[in-house]
Amino acid sequence: MNGKPHDHPLTDILLHKIDVYGAEGSRLVRKIAKLCSRSELETWWDERLGWDVEGKDVLPEISKRYEELLKRAEESGWET
DSSP: OOOOOOOOOOHHTSSOOOTTTTHHHHHHHHHHHHHHHHHHHHHHHHIIIIISOOOHHHHHHHHHHHHHHHHHHHTTOOOO
């Protein structure tokens, strides 16, 4: 990733504020980014979504990951 717009969906969403997968998907990705390290986020993205994911396939995966991380944070005593 070189950090330019349209280089990678995560860069677009987190850095350039582009709603790659709609407002809801982008909102959840930003919340996920606050609940895990960048490395963990990128690993999950590469393993579960990858570069060629279709928009319709993203929201269920993002929602599932957000719920997992939110549960982990709450169980660890984080304020969410």
